[in-house]
Amino acid sequence: MLDARFVRENLELVETAMKNRNHEWDSARFTELDEARRAAITEQEALQAERNAKSKEIGKLMGQGKKDEAEAAKEQVRVVNEKLEALTAKREAAEGELHHILMTTPNIPHETTPVGKDETENPEVRRWGTPRDFEAEGMEMKPHWDLGADLNIIDADRAIKLSGSRFVLLGGMGARLERALMNFMVDSHAAHGFKEWWTPYLVNKQTMTGTGQLPKFEEDLFKTKDESLYLIPTAEVPLTNIHAGDVLDAKDLPLYYTAFTPCFREEAGSAGRDTRGIIRVHQFDKVEMVKFATPETSYDELESLTNEAEYILQQLKLPYRVISLCTGDLGFSAAKTYDVEVWMPSYNAYKEISSCSCCGDFQARRANIKYRDPENFKGTRYVHTLNGSGLAIGRCMAALMENYQNADGTITVPDVLVPYMGGVKVIEPQK
Incomplete structure (x- = not known):
């Protein structure tokens, strides 16, 4: 969340940032509530001082035997207490609305985040690899949902029978491929200094x-x-909150964490090809990366985090591109985001497979995650948090199937995955 003092002192900056983010921001209402809260606090302090003085006076009058005067002073204290009670209610109401405004206000984009209205204005940063030209090969390209059905490794009909639309059932080498991708990704990140975690999939509201x-x-x-627990939409949630309420040591930063989890989201996309296959579903598997860094290093850490996601695709030899999300397409908590998009032949386009973000101190302020660095400053400061997919396994599997398909309907297994597939080099029709 944003710091109220920062907002108060930088109203014009916040107004511009929210306009660029297409977020409705009522600056006048924030100022009205903020001033009401501060005025109530000032008046409360004055009344409390008056009450304390009167309370001392009551004791003195009682000691002098001036009962009538003491009773009058008590009445004055009672009136002050009533005023304090009313002021407290007024202050709490203002604070409650202010808190809600701040909790539902998105992060301020970093100065290097491009300004744009929506996803159509996201600039491309770089590309890697060359998409296959199936037509030049004289080969008919099949989408992964048809490949999966023909090979009997994706069973859409039974998934619907079990759970409904937007769920996936993998069988045989389909299940094996999902597991191989998970293990390969986690092993890769662990080899690059990420600590592996196995987290709960249900977390509380806090x-x-x-x-x-x-x-x-x-x-x-x-x-x-009873709404006491929520299924996680990403491992970013439990991984980041591991240090909720903690004060970290600067010498231990940056921290690199990774975890595999299933993820659960209400996907409300429009009808069409997104409702087929394993691109947009309610439950999917993902390997997530999370970092905790100092403000001085966090945006360099974002570059390396994005490179880590790219490394997985490079090892799998899947063509991709990196785009920088503009202000109008930025996620709620992010200050800057790179999306890594893998080439999907069935779409004849690049599709998001990883979103790597630096959130600044936005999440740390909400979760109260700080660090101390006594050699450079007194007290504590909020850390910067980062997160990124490394990768979304279902989308990676779909891209692999389409890009590695053969004319006979089989799928070649990328060399880097063969050890994870028990030596299997080609996925053939399953029983």
């Missing part, structure tokens, strides 16, 4: 609030009947 899913995105989440 944890969801810490990373920004609540209160703004309540309707997009799956939750238990």
Whole structure:
């Protein structure tokens, strides 16, 4: 969340940032509430001082035997207490609305985030690899949902029978490939200094609030009947909140964490090809990366985090591009984001497979994650948090199937995955 003092002292900057983010921001209402809160506090302090003075006077009058005067002073204290009670209610109401405004206000974009209205204005940063030209090869390209059905490794009909639309059932080498990708990704990140975690998939409301899913995105989440626990939409949620309420040591930063988890989201996309296959589903697997860094290094860490996601695609030899999200397409908690998009032949386009973001101190302020560095400053400061997919496994699997398909309907396994597939080099029709 944003710091109220920062907002107060930088109203014009915040107004511009929210306009660039297409977020409705009522600067006048914020100022009205902020001034009401501060005025109430000032008046409360004056009344408390008056009450303390009167209380001392009552004791003195009682000691002097001046009972009538003491009773009058008590009446004055009672009136002051009533005023204080009314002021407290007024202050709490202002604070409550202010808190809600700040909790539902998105992060301020970093100065290097391009200004744009929506996803159509996201600039491309770089590309890697060359997409296959199936027509030049004299070969008919099949989408992954048809390949999966023909090979009997994706069973859409039984997934619908079990759970409904937008769920996936993998069998045989489909399940094996999913597991191979998971292990390969986690092993790669661990080899590059990321500490592996195995986290809960259900978390409480405070944890969801810490990373920004609540209160703004309540309707997009799956939750238990009494709403005490929520199914995680990404491992970013438990990984980041591992240090909620902690004060870290600067000498231990940056921290690199990774975890595999299933992820659960209410996907409400339009009808069309996104409803087929394994691109946009309610439950999917993902390997996530999270970093904790100092403000001085966090944006360099974002570059290396993005490179880490790219490394996975390079090892799999899947063509991709990197785009920088503009202000109008930026996620709620992010100050700057790179999307890594893999080439999907069935779409004849690049599709997001990883989103790597630096959130500045936005999440750390919500989750109260600080660090101390006594050699450089007194007290504590908020850390900067970063997160990125490394990668979304279902989308990676879909891209692999389409890009590695053969004319006979089989799928070649990328060399780097063969050891994880028990030596299998080609996925053939399954029983």
